[in-house]
Amino acid sequence: MEALVASAVGVLTAAGIFLILRRRTFPVILGLSLLTYAVNVFLFATGRLALDAPAVLNKYKDVPYTDPLPQALVLTAIVISFGMTAVIVMIALSAYLSSKDDHIDMTAQDSVDAPGEDA
Amino acid sequence: MSLFLIAALPFLGAVFPALLIRAGRNAAASAAGLTSFLAFAGLLIHAPAVMRGEVVTARFDWIPGLGLNANFMLDGLGFLFALLILGIGLLIILYARFYLSREDPMGQFYTYLLLFQGAMVGIVLSDNILLLLIFWELTSLSSFLLIGYWKHLPEGRQGARMALAVTGSGGLAMIAGMLILGNIVGSYDLSVILQNKELIQSSPHYLPALILILLGCFTKSAQFPFHFWLPHAMAAPTPVSAYLHSATMVKAGLFLMARMWPVLAGTDAWFYIVATTGLVTMLIGAVIALFKDDLKALLAFSTVSHLGLVTMLLGFGTKIAVVAAIFHIINHATFKAALFMTAGIIDHETGTRDIKRLGGLRHLMPITFTIGIIAALSMAGLPPLNGFLSKEMMLEETVHTTWLNSHYLVPGLALVAALFSAAYSFRFVGHVFFGPEREDYAAHPHDPPVGLWLAPAFLVVLVVLIGLNSAVLVGPLVATVSSAVIGGEKLPYYSLKLWHGFTPALYMSVVATLGGLFLLSLHRRADHVWNALPRPEAKVIFDAVIAALTRFSRWITDELHNGVISRYAIILIAFTVGLGYYAYATGTIGLETRVPLPAQTIPIIGWICLVGATLAIMWFHRNRLLSLVLIGVVGLIVSMAFNYLSAPDLALTQISVEVVTMILLLLSLNFLPTETPWDSTAPRRWRDAAISVVAGLGTGGLIYALMLRDFAFPTISEFHLANSYKGGGGTNVVNVILVDFRGFDTFGEIIVLGIAALIIFALTESVLGTNVRSYLLNRKPHWPQSGDAHPLMMVVATRVMMPIALMVGAYIFFRGHNQPGGGFIAGLIVAIAYLMQYMASGYTWAIERQRFYYHGTIGWGVLIAAATGLGAWFNDRPFLTSDFGYIHWPPLEEFEWATAILFDTGVFLAVLGAVMLALDSLSRFAWQPGMAQEHPMDINPLRDAPPDEDQDEKEHA
Structure with missing residues (x-):
C-alpha cells in the first residue's frame, strides 16, 4: 500500500512540475493542480497510513485511531488551494483577455513596452 | 508624571496640530506648544529626584522573548537632553509660528516636529538598547520629513534624502553594533550593560561593536567624513535647522557616546578613533565655515566643528574632559539655537542670507543685532559669555593630551580650530551687522515682531547669565550629568568660573581671539585663495556613489527579475531538488x-487509473478539454484514496472542492484557447522532463521512507485524541482540531479565502471596465452553441434537487462535530447546490433571484467566527476558547450544544461566500445581452399576475 501511495505522489509531482515548466498559462494551472494533489497526499501520508481507523471517537470500545493532525492540516490546505487556483485562473484569464496572449514569460519587447518605466 | 507618558506625549500630541489647523494657525501652534509644555512640566517634576542623583525608571515587558522591553530611565544625562529637547522645542514652536508663511502647511509642520520630538525624547529616556534603536530610526525618518518640509524646493528634497541616506545607514550599522553588545552582556537593558565594563572591553567583539556603534554616532552627529549631510540639510526651514541641527538630532550621537562612555571609553581604540575624528571634524568644520557666504551654511559648518569639539572631549576618556563636554553641550545648544534663529530673522526680514549682500544692519535691526552679537561672541569664546568657559576647559584638556607621543599635536590643532572659530564668529558679526549701510537690500530690513525675537532673546539671556554665574546656575546640573555619564564615580575637582589665573588655556584663548581678528582682516584675499583651491565636493561624490549603487541594483534586478517566469520556476525547482539531494x-x-500494509486489488486498480490519467495529462496536455477531464479522474481517485485510508473528512472535502474547481476551470477554458501550441524546443522539453522525473523520484522516495518508519518523537496527536471529547465536546477529532484546538488557524484561513475571493472580484471589475468587455460581447465561442441553452430535463432536475442538496448541506454541517462533516464541507455542498441553478437555469435567472451579496456572506462569516472567539473573553478565557454543554428537550434525545458550532457557522458562511463570489465573478465574463430568456423553464408564479403588481415585486427584489 505504501509503495502505491508513494509512487502516486512521485508521478503526480513529476507531472505537475513538468507542466509548471511549460510556457502557457493553462498547462501551468494544470501543473499546479497536480502538484497540489501531490502535496496534499504527501502531507496526509506523513501521519502514516491506516485502514478502517478514522479519527472519530468510539464511545463503546477501544479501537485504533489514525493520526488526526495531518488530516486537519490537509483539509484546510484543500480549501485554500481552491482559493489559490481560482485566483491564478482569474489572473491568467484577465491577462489573456487583455493582451490576447497566454504566454507566462515576459519577452524583451514586453519590458520595453511596459508602462510606467522611465526609459 | 510617568516616563511612559513623557515619551508618549509628543506622539499623542502630534495628532492635534494636523487636526486643529482647520481652526487656524494659532490653534495648531498652541496645541503643539501645550503638548510640549506638558511633557516639559512632567520632566521638571522629576528634577529634584534626578538632582539628588536618583534614577527614575518605568518598566514594561514588551517582547521579553526578544529582550525588547519598553523600559525607560531618567538619570542626569537623560534629564539634561530631555530638558534641551523639550525646552528648546517650546521656543522653536513659538518661533516657527511667526516664521512660517501663510502658504506653508503649518499643521503638518507641527505634527512632524512633535513626532521628531517624541522620537528624541524616546532616545534619551530609553533603558533598553533595542527600544533606543527604534527611536533612533524614528528620528531619522521624522527628520527626513522636516528637512524636506518645503517639498517644492529641489534642495530640500535632495538634502532630506541625503540626510536620511547617511544617518539611516549609520543607524543600520549601529543596530549591528548594539546587537553585538547585547550578545556580549546577555541583556539589552542599558542599566545592565553599563555595569559590565570589564566583560565588554575584554571581549574579542569589543572592537567591531565599538566601530559599528560609533558609525551610527558619527553619521548622526555629522562627524568627518560623514559631515557633509548637515550643510545640505540647511535647505529646511530655519526653525527646523535651529531645532534639529543645533540642539537635538545632531546631539543624539553625542548623547549615545556619553551614554556608552562608562563601558566603551578608556581604551586606546576609543581614544584614537573618537578623539581623532572629533579633532579633525572640529578643524575642518571651522575652516570651511569661514569661507561660507550663506549664513546658515556658516552656522552649519560651525555646528559640525562644535560637535567635533564635544566628540573629541568625550574621546579623551578622562573624567574632567567629560565635564567639559557636558558643559559645552549646554552652552552650544543655547548660543547656536539663538544664532540659527537670528539667521532666520535676517533671512526673513532682508530677503537674503548671503553675507556678501548684507552688512550695516546694526542700526536697522538693533534688537536682532544685540541678540546676534552676544550669541556670536559666545561662539567665538569671549569672556564673560558661556562659550568662553567651556572653550577654556577644552583647551586646558588638550594641553594634557598626548597623541602618539606628541604633546603638541592636539593642542596645536585645537588652537588652529579655535582661531578659525573666532574668525567666522567675528565674520558673522562684522560682515552682517557692521560696515556701511547698503542701498541694495533685497527687502527693507527692520526688526521682526516680538514673537520672532522672543525665543532667541531668552536664549542669549541664558548665554550671559551662565557666563557670569555658571557655578550657581548650571553647576549642579553639570555635576549631576557628569557623574551620570562617568557611571556614578567620584567627580574630579573642577570649577566653573571665568578667571582661572594665567593658564596655558588663557594664552591660547588670547592667541585664538587675536588671530581670529587678524584672519578676518585678510578674509578677502584668503577667500580668493580658497576659491582657487581644488576641493572635493561632497555632494558630487555622494551623488556619484548613489548613482553607481542605483545602477548596480538595477542591473541585479534586471538580471534576476527579467519577467521570464518559467526561468524563475526552473531555478526554484532545480534548487529545491539540489537541496533535497x-x-x-x-x-x-x-x-x-513499520510493516507495510498489504496492497489489495481495488487500490491497485485505483492506482492504475491515477497514474494512467496523470501520464495521459502529460501526454495530451495540449488538448486542454481532454486534460481537464483527466484531471477530474485524478481528483476522484485522490478522494477515494482519502476515504479508503481512514480520512472521511478529507474525502468529502476533496470531492466537493473537485466539483467547484472543475466548474471553475471549464468556465475559464471557455475564454482561453482550447489548444496549447508547441513552443518549447525538444532539448528544453527533455531538460524539463529530466528535472521533473528527479523531483518526482525524490518526493516519492521521501514519503515512502517516511511511511515505513515510526515517528522519531512522540507527536501531539495523542493529546488531541485524548482531549477531543473531554475538552472540545466532539468525537470527530479532525473537526474539533479545526474549530477548537487550532481554531485560530482556521480563523486565519477563512480570512485568506475571503481575501482570495475579493481579489477575484476586484480583478473582474477592473478587467470588465476596459475594452475587454466589448471583445467578450463580440467574441465567437469555441464550440457550436446548443440550441437549447437551458434544457428542460436539467432545469427540472436541479430545481428538484435544490432543497435536497440544502438539506444534505445542513445535515453535514450539524453532524460535523461528532461525525465526518462540518462547516467547510457543508459550505462547499451548499455552494454546489447554488451553482447547479446557475448552470441549469442560467446566470441571469440565478442572479435575479439572488437576494444578498456574496461579499456580505464572507464578511458575516468572518465576523461570526470572530464574535464567537471574542465571546471567550467575557468568560475570562483566551480568544477562541470553546465551551459546550448538553440540552435535553423532550421528546428529543439529549443533544449537545457547543460554541464551536457558532464558529463553524462562520466557517460555513465564509466558504460559501468565497466559492460563490469567485465563480459568480467568472460567470460575468460570459454574460451576453439577451441571455435571459422569456420562456425557458421559468416557473415564476408572478408571471401571470397583473403587470403593475409584477412591477412592484421586481422593485422589491
Whole structure:
C-alpha cells in the first residue's frame, strides 16, 4: 500500500512540475493542480497510513485511531488551494483577455513596452 | 508624571496640530506648544529626584522573548537632553509660528516636529538598547520629513534624502553594533550593560561593536567624513535647522557616546578613533565655515566643528574632559539655537542670507543685532559669555593630551580650530551687522515682531547669565550629568568660573581671539585663495556613489527579475531538488520500523487509473478539454484514496472542492484557447522532463521512507485524541482540531479565502471596465452553441434537487462535530447546490433571484467566527476558547450544544461566500445581452399576475 501511495505522489509531482515548466498559462494551472494533489497526499501520508481507523471517537470500545493532525492540516490546505487556483485562473484569464496572449514569460519587447518605466 | 507618558506625549500630541489647523494657525501652534509644555512640566517634576542623583525608571515587558522591553530611565544625562529637547522645542514652536508663511502647511509642520520630538525624547529616556534603536530610526525618518518640509524646493528634497541616506545607514550599522553588545552582556537593558565594563572591553567583539556603534554616532552627529549631510540639510526651514541641527538630532550621537562612555571609553581604540575624528571634524568644520557666504551654511559648518569639539572631549576618556563636554553641550545648544534663529530673522526680514549682500544692519535691526552679537561672541569664546568657559576647559584638556607621543599635536590643532572659530564668529558679526549701510537690500530690513525675537532673546539671556554665574546656575546640573555619564564615580575637582589665573588655556584663548581678528582682516584675499583651491565636493561624490549603487541594483534586478517566469520556476525547482539531494547525501536514514500494509486489488486498480490519467495529462496536455477531464479522474481517485485510508473528512472535502474547481476551470477554458501550441524546443522539453522525473523520484522516495518508519518523537496527536471529547465536546477529532484546538488557524484561513475571493472580484471589475468587455460581447465561442441553452430535463432536475442538496448541506454541517462533516464541507455542498441553478437555469435567472451579496456572506462569516472567539473573553478565557454543554428537550434525545458550532457557522458562511463570489465573478465574463430568456423553464408564479403588481415585486427584489 505504501509503495502505491508513494509512487502516486512521485508521478503526480513529476507531472505537475513538468507542466509548471511549460510556457502557457493553462498547462501551468494544470501543473499546479497536480502538484497540489501531490502535496496534499504527501502531507496526509506523513501521519502514516491506516485502514478502517478514522479519527472519530468510539464511545463503546477501544479501537485504533489514525493520526488526526495531518488530516486537519490537509483539509484546510484543500480549501485554500481552491482559493489559490481560482485566483491564478482569474489572473491568467484577465491577462489573456487583455493582451490576447497566454504566454507566462515576459519577452524583451514586453519590458520595453511596459508602462510606467522611465526609459 | 510617568516616563511612559513623557515619551508618549509628543506622539499623542502630534495628532492635534494636523487636526486643529482647520481652526487656524494659532490653534495648531498652541496645541503643539501645550503638548510640549506638558511633557516639559512632567520632566521638571522629576528634577529634584534626578538632582539628588536618583534614577527614575518605568518598566514594561514588551517582547521579553526578544529582550525588547519598553523600559525607560531618567538619570542626569537623560534629564539634561530631555530638558534641551523639550525646552528648546517650546521656543522653536513659538518661533516657527511667526516664521512660517501663510502658504506653508503649518499643521503638518507641527505634527512632524512633535513626532521628531517624541522620537528624541524616546532616545534619551530609553533603558533598553533595542527600544533606543527604534527611536533612533524614528528620528531619522521624522527628520527626513522636516528637512524636506518645503517639498517644492529641489534642495530640500535632495538634502532630506541625503540626510536620511547617511544617518539611516549609520543607524543600520549601529543596530549591528548594539546587537553585538547585547550578545556580549546577555541583556539589552542599558542599566545592565553599563555595569559590565570589564566583560565588554575584554571581549574579542569589543572592537567591531565599538566601530559599528560609533558609525551610527558619527553619521548622526555629522562627524568627518560623514559631515557633509548637515550643510545640505540647511535647505529646511530655519526653525527646523535651529531645532534639529543645533540642539537635538545632531546631539543624539553625542548623547549615545556619553551614554556608552562608562563601558566603551578608556581604551586606546576609543581614544584614537573618537578623539581623532572629533579633532579633525572640529578643524575642518571651522575652516570651511569661514569661507561660507550663506549664513546658515556658516552656522552649519560651525555646528559640525562644535560637535567635533564635544566628540573629541568625550574621546579623551578622562573624567574632567567629560565635564567639559557636558558643559559645552549646554552652552552650544543655547548660543547656536539663538544664532540659527537670528539667521532666520535676517533671512526673513532682508530677503537674503548671503553675507556678501548684507552688512550695516546694526542700526536697522538693533534688537536682532544685540541678540546676534552676544550669541556670536559666545561662539567665538569671549569672556564673560558661556562659550568662553567651556572653550577654556577644552583647551586646558588638550594641553594634557598626548597623541602618539606628541604633546603638541592636539593642542596645536585645537588652537588652529579655535582661531578659525573666532574668525567666522567675528565674520558673522562684522560682515552682517557692521560696515556701511547698503542701498541694495533685497527687502527693507527692520526688526521682526516680538514673537520672532522672543525665543532667541531668552536664549542669549541664558548665554550671559551662565557666563557670569555658571557655578550657581548650571553647576549642579553639570555635576549631576557628569557623574551620570562617568557611571556614578567620584567627580574630579573642577570649577566653573571665568578667571582661572594665567593658564596655558588663557594664552591660547588670547592667541585664538587675536588671530581670529587678524584672519578676518585678510578674509578677502584668503577667500580668493580658497576659491582657487581644488576641493572635493561632497555632494558630487555622494551623488556619484548613489548613482553607481542605483545602477548596480538595477542591473541585479534586471538580471534576476527579467519577467521570464518559467526561468524563475526552473531555478526554484532545480534548487529545491539540489537541496533535497544534499540532505539525502549527507543525512542518515533509520531502519524501517513499520510493516507495510498489504496492497489489495481495488487500490491497485485505483492506482492504475491515477497514474494512467496523470501520464495521459502529460501526454495530451495540449488538448486542454481532454486534460481537464483527466484531471477530474485524478481528483476522484485522490478522494477515494482519502476515504479508503481512514480520512472521511478529507474525502468529502476533496470531492466537493473537485466539483467547484472543475466548474471553475471549464468556465475559464471557455475564454482561453482550447489548444496549447508547441513552443518549447525538444532539448528544453527533455531538460524539463529530466528535472521533473528527479523531483518526482525524490518526493516519492521521501514519503515512502517516511511511511515505513515510526515517528522519531512522540507527536501531539495523542493529546488531541485524548482531549477531543473531554475538552472540545466532539468525537470527530479532525473537526474539533479545526474549530477548537487550532481554531485560530482556521480563523486565519477563512480570512485568506475571503481575501482570495475579493481579489477575484476586484480583478473582474477592473478587467470588465476596459475594452475587454466589448471583445467578450463580440467574441465567437469555441464550440457550436446548443440550441437549447437551458434544457428542460436539467432545469427540472436541479430545481428538484435544490432543497435536497440544502438539506444534505445542513445535515453535514450539524453532524460535523461528532461525525465526518462540518462547516467547510457543508459550505462547499451548499455552494454546489447554488451553482447547479446557475448552470441549469442560467446566470441571469440565478442572479435575479439572488437576494444578498456574496461579499456580505464572507464578511458575516468572518465576523461570526470572530464574535464567537471574542465571546471567550467575557468568560475570562483566551480568544477562541470553546465551551459546550448538553440540552435535553423532550421528546428529543439529549443533544449537545457547543460554541464551536457558532464558529463553524462562520466557517460555513465564509466558504460559501468565497466559492460563490469567485465563480459568480467568472460567470460575468460570459454574460451576453439577451441571455435571459422569456420562456425557458421559468416557473415564476408572478408571471401571470397583473403587470403593475409584477412591477412592484421586481422593485422589491
